[in-house]
Amino acid sequence: MELAEAKLKFIEAWGKLGSEWGINRTMAQVHALLLVSPEALTTEEVMAELSISRGNANMTLRDLIDWGLVEKQHKTGERKEYFYAEKDTWIIARRVAEERKKRELDPVIKILGQLTEVKGDKKDPAFKAFHSSVTDISRLANNVNKTLDTMLKAEENWFFGSIFKIFK
Amino acid sequence: MELAEAKLKFIEAWGKLGSEWGINRTMAQVHALLLVSPEALTTEEVMAELSISRGNANMTLRDLIDWGLVEKQHKTGERKEYFYAEKDTWIIARRVAEERKKRELDPVIKILGQLTEVKGDKKDPAFKAFHSSVTDISRLANNVNKTLDTMLKAEENWFFGSIFKIFK
């Protein structure tokens, strides 16, 4: 397999994985393209490489910047904007975890906390089932949350290293 | 807040979280409904509670069974099928992790492994960027994979307990 083909395979696989996890396929593909590009690319280049429209490229790049995965660069003497992807995989993982925690996990943890407090007839099986399921899920969600907080602060080697040490 | 309202809130929140993570909203809602039901429910009851069609209810319940989150029950003397959700949150988390690992992570790890092997000109910046990004992502994916394997075998207390012990 040659580089050009391998690049396409990578972009395709990254896009597929993203879409399976609720991330816009194009956004994941643009990210993949930038990840394997040694140099920052222009909007035009992204449009051409992936055959997408200007509007789509612009919005997608902005989203990637919002996620903290891509940064704008300016070259002296040029007006065009260039886009460059963070290449450190562990930083990428942390940024994604951070963003999704904030957008999705935190809100649901808040709601679960409220639902945990709902009072009802302790003799009613419907209430008992509700209360115990919600309490259990709430506890698990909080554990996941704490683990993510740890991960956000940790170095990769420390994080996985320590996990593997215990569970070997 | 009373039970009926709380149940609706829970179903809504679970459905939203699911859809953000690439899981069909209705599937997550049916799961939520069954989770807070002390008794197994019939297709008719699921249809009525969530105002969904017979076909949708049937397919969604089948999917939940495929995921290992719901089981069919039969009551003696009755022909109707009843559906009951696994209530142990840790088992639920493990089943979801197991299923998604199998469906999504394993395939992508395989592709990354192949892309890692792609040969090219070591002087070419494009090749260097491709190779190092793919290698790094591949390594991270394999670490996540190993951690999931550990989780699949572990008890909840052991898993989180050990993580918190190190990172406290």
Added chain:
DNA sequence: ATAACCTTTCATTTATTTTTGAAAGTTTAA
């Protein structure tokens, strides 16, 4: 055998998400 009862399928319809591209907006240089 057949009728009642229940489950499954799948061609259509409906809803949701994503993309397009032309127009509007902005910045820079002369």
Added chain:
DNA sequence: TTAAACTTTCAAAAATAAATGAAAGGTTAT
């Protein structure tokens, strides 16, 4: 100020995903 170069917006179109419901498929009891 003007015009060229570049970026952003967003209403409309296209693509994708999900839901419907009537018909077909199975089972069981008589």
